[in-house]
Amino acid sequence: MTPGGMSRPTRWTRRVRLAPLGVRLLLASLLLVIVLLPLAGFGLTYNFRQSATASFDSRLESQLNALLAGIQVDNLGRRLQLNRSLGDARFDRVYSGWYWQITDGDDLMLTSRSLWDQRLPVPAHDNGVNVYAVDGPRNEGLRMIERDIRLPGHANEIHVALAGSTRELDREVGRFERLLIMSLATFGVLLLAGLALQMRWGLAPLRRMSANLRAVEEGEAERLDTQLPAELKELALAMNSVLERDRRLIERGRAAAGNLAHALKTPVSVLKTLSERFPAEQRQPINTELARIDDAVRHHLARASAAGGAAFSGRVSIAKAIEPVVQGLARLAQRRGLRFESYVDPLAAARIDPQDLQELTGNLLENALRWAEGEVSLTVRQVDQGVRLRVEDDGPGMTQAQSEAALARGVRLDARGSGSGSGGSGLGLAIVEDLMALYGGTLRLERADLGGLAADVWLPVSPVSPHGDPAPGGT
Secondary structure, three states, X not given: OOOOOOOOOOHHHHHHHHOOHHHHHHHHHHHHHHHHHHHHHHHHHHHHHHHHHHHHHHHHHHHHHHHHHOEEEOOOOOOEEEOOOOOOHHHOOOOOOEEEEEEEOOEEEEEOHHHOOOOOOOOOOOOXXXXXXXXXXXXXXXXXXXXXXXXXXXXXXXXXXXXXXXXXXXXXXXXXXXXXXXXXHHHHHHHHHHHHHHHHHHOHHHXXXXXXXXXXXXXXXXXXXXXXXXXXXXXXXXXXXXXHHHHHHHHHHHHHHHHHHHHHHHHHHHHHHHHXXXXXXXXXXXXXXXXXXXXXXXXXXXXXXXXXXXXHOOEXXXXXXXXXXXXXXXXXXXXXXXXXXXXXXXXXXXXXXHHHHHHHHHHHHHHHHHHOOOEEEEEEEXXXXXXXXXXXXXXXXXXXXXXXXXXXXXXXXXXOOOOOOOOOOOOOHHHHHHHHHHHOOEEEEEEOOOOOEEEEEEEEOOOOXXXXXXXXXXX
């Protein structure tokens, strides 16, 4: 029990609560079928048994009346006689299951030949016609009807009983139960199949809407299809309005940030030009501060440029997107006398803006080329739920503590050892981390197999609903 007195939901309850709508409806229908069909079967069986028993009792009463009509007293008024046959050979066949007997008080007067040396029980009874279930000869189940009568010329009350075996009745009820079970089972299966088809047809618009949402999520569509039933059409129109409004807000924000950044670039350039008139000892701190302003402008301009890419970008081929960057930096490595190896999986794809991907890859490769002593490698592979991009070099690298500190501070990747952070043309570690946060990816700095630094990037297939990094630090 929880502190509030309410019991915690069980694992089964949570699974049912989170189950798809179609599964929940089918489970509800199955539960109704399991509960209602057996109840209907029990009710029908009970009514049929009652009807069959009533019909059987009616037959017994007809034969009892025929038996009563044939009873007479002899001329002396002492002996009872049966002056007619009941017309049923079963009363003459020994232990046939059909019997009658006539008694005068405690003395046995007349019995059917089928009873042989056995006697029917005489239970306590009320006046009138009474029907009982009794055990007959050889412990067989019987249905017995009896009554007391008085005959003219006979002093004592006469008890007349007639019984028939219930084998036929039980066999008829059993046959009905088997047919009913088969019929209800067939009906239940057909009913569930019909309900499943009905639910599949009824939920088709929801599935189509879900597919539209996935297409929007994957960047393959910009709007939801509104060719839906009236109940869902309003929802689709509302969602399209939200998507359109978000797209306008993002574009407006990017434009505003870009305009602001470009507006600041001109004053910064003028201040740099004016700083050249100052003596060297005064010019250095001014240039340092101007570089910081320039870095901040470029930083926020890059963030504004990437801000809308995650939500509306489609899936792009990694190999095609970074091909210009890889070719350009491969020529740079050749001029510097460095060995540059790259492997890019041609099937690797992710939802990321191509420009963001180029800036990300270029930043990491430029940093590796700057600090490498002889070799740099780039590997891009498709992994579970995403793409892994790994850049390695054989330079001095970083210790674990330095990597954690660099990630924590958000400094530029190319600022190690330079102190100023003004060199290089990369986005800087802060921009890399911003891109990872934007696209739901991860960035890790660790020791490379080549001996230097390894920058390991994992990008999910979809940044809208990203999965966790399946293999941290690996390729």
